[in-house]
Amino acid sequence: MSARLIPASTKLTQPYWDATRRGELVIQFCQACSQSTFPPRAHCPDCGSSKLQWRQVSGKGTIYSYTIAHRPPHPVFADQCPMAIAVVELEEGPRMMSNIVDVELENVTVGMAVQVAFESIDDSDVMLPVFSPVKTN
Ligand SMILES: [Zn+2]
Structure with a gap:
């Protein structure tokens, strides 16, 4: 890895x-x-x-655009592909690029309501914002 x-x-x-x-x-x-x-x-x-x-x-937003990366954009991402790379439009207006997690990749859609979560990166103390679908019940 x-x-x-x-x-x-x-x-x-x-x-x-x-x-x-x-x-x-x-x-x-x-x-x-x-x-x-x-x-x-x-x-x-x-x-x-x-x-x-x-x-x-709020950490809430919607998927403005996305792609599924099958080929890693950099060798360090090899064990994470395929992965969803998305532009998320925050409720407050700005858009940010992130990953969509905790979802079957074929279910990712433009307009999907998502909520921020935070992932640790290896042994660093950096927490990376990622987004997952808002659970509807
Ligand atoms: Zn101003």
């Missing part, structure tokens, strides 16, 4: 990775115009303000 890639945090992304360790998904909100944004940025993409504040979001 290959070692997985572990995201490196930067000064900009540290609050995001700190939150995932607490089991929380956070994104930035502009304090000048209220726009939500992801991935992490130094300035609001709408108004240019640098007054961005991290806030926890």
